Amino acid sequence: MKILTRNINRPNPAHIDSYLVNEGYVALPRALNDMTPEEVIDEVRFSRLRGRGGAGFPAGMKWDFASRDTRKPKYIICNADEGEPGTFKDRVLIEKDPHAILEGMAIAGYAVGAEKGFIYIRGEYPEGARILERAIAQAESRSFLGKNILNSGFDFSVTVHRGAGAYICGEETALIESLEGKRGQSRIRPPFPVNVGYRNHPTVVNNVETLASVAPIILRGGAWYAGIGTVECPGTKLYSVSGHVVRPGVYELPMGVTLRELIFEHAGGMRDNRAFKAAFPGGASSSCLDESELDVRLDFNALAAAGSMLGSGAVMVLDDTTDMVKATHVLIKFFEHESCGKCTPCREGLFWIRRILDSILDGKGTEADLDLLLDICDGIQSTSFCGLGEASVNPVVSTIKKFRHEYMAHIGNRVTRRTDVEAAS
Amino acid sequence: MMKSTEIFSARESKEMEDILSRYEASASAILPLLHYVQSIQGHLSEEALTFVAEFIGVPHVRTFEVATYYTMLFTEPVGRHLVQVCRNLSCHVNGAENVLEALKKELGVDVGKTSDDGLFTLVEVECIGACDHAPAVMIDEDLHRKVSEDSVNRILGSYREKV
Numbered sequence: 001m002k003i004l005t006r007n008i009n010r011p012n013p014a015h016i017d018s019y020l021v022n023e024g025y026v027a028l029p030r031a032l033n034d035m036t037p038e039e040v041i042d043e044v045r046f047s048r049l050r051g052r053g054g055a056g057f058p059a060g061m062k063w064d065f066a067s068r069d070t071r072k073p074k075y076i077i078c079n080a081d082e083g084e085p086g087t088f089k090d091r092v093l094i095e096k097d098p099h100a101i102l103e104g105m106a107i108a109g110y111a112v113g114a115e116k117g118f119i120y121i122r123g124e125y126p127e128g129a130r131i132l133e134r135a136i137a138q139a140e141s142r143s144f145l146g147k148n149i150l151n152s153g154f155d156f157s158v159t160v161h162r163g164a165g166a167y168i169c170g171e172e173t174a175l176i177e178s179l180e181g182k183r184g185q186s187r188i189r190p191p192f193p194v195n196v197g198y199r200n201h202p203t204v205v206n207n208v209e210t211l212a213s214v215a216p217i218i219l220r221g222g223a224w225y226a227g228i229g230t231v232e233c234p235g236t237k238l239y240s241v242s243g244h245v246v247r248p249g250v251y252e253l254p255m256g257v258t259l260r261e262l263i264f265e266h267a268g269g270m271r272d273n274r275a276f277k278a279a280f281p282g283g284a285s286s287s288c289l290d291e292s293e294l295d296v297r298l299d300f301n302a303l304a305a306a307g308s309m310l311g312s313g314a315v316m317v318l319d320d321t322t323d324m325v326k327a328t329h330v331l332i333k334f335f336e337h338e339s340c341g342k343c344t345p346c347r348e349g350l351f352w353i354r355r356i357l358d359s360i361l362d363g364k365g366t367e368a369d370l371d372l373l374l375d376i377c378d379g380i381q382s383t384s385f386c387g388l389g390e391a392s393v394n395p396v397v398s399t400i401k402k403f404r405h406e407y408m409a410h411i412g413n414r415v416t417r418r419t420d421v422e423a424a425s
Numbered sequence: 426m427m428k429s430t431e432i433f434s435a436r437e438s439k440e441m442e443d444i445l446s447r448y449e450a451s452a453s454a455i456l457p458l459l460h461y462v463q464s465i466q467g468h469l470s471e472e473a474l475t476f477v478a479e480f481i482g483v484p485h486v487r488t489f490e491v492a493t494y495y496t497m498l499f500t501e502p503v504g505r506h507l508v509q510v511c512r513n514l515s516c517h518v519n520g521a522e523n524v525l526e527a528l529k530k531e532l533g534v535d536v537g538k539t540s541d542d543g544l545f546t547l548v549e550v551e552c553i554g555a556c557d558h559a560p561a562v563m564i565d566e567d568l569h570r571k572v573s574e575d576s577v578n579r580i581l582g583s584y585r586e587k588v
């Protein structure tokens with residue numbers, strides 16, 4: 001089922017003419033001419049579309065909150081920061097179907113009463129930024145963006161804003177700080193951006209994939225969309241599959257496909273016929289799944305029930321050659337580097353976790369270190385200021401739980417640190 | 426205040442005016458202007474940061490705090506080409522370490538350092554969204570997919586020729 005990826009295999013897919021061939025910019029005039037803003041929001045609500053940036057918040061509800069706040073101006077921000085390790089699905093939409101994103105943004109603007117949109121795109125996607133800028137110019141030249149769109153009286157313009165290499169700027173409040181020309185550090189929530197966002201005004205922040213789902217929903221109706229996928233997580237999802245699979249790539253599938261089906265029926269199975277060992281189903285921030293969990297459904301609810309999370313749908317697949325302690329070390333180094341430094345548990349705790357993992361990998365760890373790690377993880381998870389710290393410990397906790405024997409293989413049967421032993425002898 | 430024409434060409438000054446005019450809130454132009462200045466000058470000198478702050482009309486600290494926060498902004502000179510090797514998980518399990526070692530050897534430098542000829546600075550970066558073509562290396566704005574120890578030489582060669 002191709003909804004989000006319907007256009008990506010056309011020749012010159014990013015050009016407006018390619019987009020127009022397949023009902024491109026049909027939803028926007030329909031919304032502007034035939035629907036009130038409330039009706040647009042209702043349609044998105046009926047679709048039960050949930051945000052694809054990671055948290056799965058209902059998009060219709062978010063738009064409703066922003067529309068009820070009467071302060072002007074309001075803003076629509078497309079979150080194209082795509083920093084979660086293992087995620088590359090927004091890149092595909094940006095490079096291959098930028099007009100789907102722009103059409104979704106304009107419809108969102110009409111629905112909530114915003115006349116200005118920003119696309120905050122990660123600095124590492126310079127080509128994507130250029131493609132979006134060209135697409136905006138094309139859309140303006142045909143009156144799908146700009147002043148008085150298609151003579152409807154509605155104005156909406158979009159500016160592309162490039163980030164500069166900070167994962168935390170994908171978090172919506174840090175993104176807004178960054179867009180305001182500051183260091184991108186998270187704000188306290190509540191208040192939420194729908195009321196107090198960019199320049200302290202009502203702001204809808206939605207992921208690229210969420211916004212790209214909007215035009216098809218307006219065209220075919222919320223009920224149609226709600227019938228795809230699972231009852232609680234409707235629609236199709238773009239899964240980014242990478243690691244030890246035969247065909248890594250982006251797969252659009254109805255929400256709720258199982259991990260097994262995704263790997264073995266779509267991504268070509270495990271490479272070199274090796275055995276599956278583990279997968280991080282929602283990028284670096286998620287808890288790993290092991291072989292006994294291959295039949296877990298990859299949707300928000302099923303993964304939460306399994307103690308993990310869907311996040312952005314970044315499925316990193318690992319075979320039996322993988323050292324899970326090293327894998328965890330890689331992910332923790334990432335979080336340590338990306339911690340914004342604002343709060344102590346995340347800033348200091350991640351440093352200490354990395355140090356302990358260093359020592360375990362150096363053959364200097366002890367079994368007591370594992371308890372210490374879990375203790376620090378607990379502290380970080382329960383007291384961090386924002387989602388980065390909260391989720392950062394998931395790989396550590398889950399690999400200790402499911403692959404403790406691999407830690408023990410590095411540790412051996414030492415009860416005290418090798419350095420202590422050496423010092424004593 | 427220094428006039429922009431003293432540091433930048435007329436065309437560059439015009440581009441900076443254009444960037445600033447895209448934003449109702451001028452402070453929002455800080456990051457785009459720093460990106461732009463860095464693309465011309467290679468890094469963000471103290472002089473450049475002061476200039477951009479005055480150009481926008483914000484306290485100097487505003488451009489300094491931004492320039493020192495973001496990984497992609499450099500306050501010290503870097504080589505003509507920035508070689509960015511992804512070290513995150515999907516690249517890691519596809520041989521990123523070997524690629525990094527090959528680059529170190531070929532350039533004769535450690536991570537964070539610039540080759541003697543001043544052409545290349547080698548850095549490690551986090552996931553750059555190309556995990557389906559791991560291991561990935563980005564040089565300046567070009568993405569190189571499925572890089573191997575053997576292709577490192579050829580890739581660097583194409584930049585050496587550009588000089």
Ligand SMILES: Cc1cc2nc3c(=O)[nH]c(=O)nc-3n(C[C@H](O)[C@H](O)[C@H](O)COP(=O)(O)O)c2cc1C
Pocket residue numbers: 050051052053054055056057059079080081082083084167168169170171172173205206207208210211386387388
């Ligand atoms: C550390 C962190 C990083 C995030 N990175 C991204 C990101 O790169 N892209 C994204 O869309 N959402 C990201 N999010 C989620 C956003 O905060 C926000 O929930 C999302 O953009 C809302 O859009 P949605 O409702 O359409 O999902 C991140 C959250 C956290 C805590």
Ligand code: SF4
Pocket residue numbers: 168186338339340341342343344346347384385386387388389390
């Ligand atoms: S949890 Fe980490 S990223 Fe979030 S505010 Fe604290 S230090 Fe910054």
Ligand code: FES
Pocket residue numbers: 085086087511512513514515516517551552553554555556559560561
């Ligand atoms: S892990 Fe290297 S590009 Fe994603």
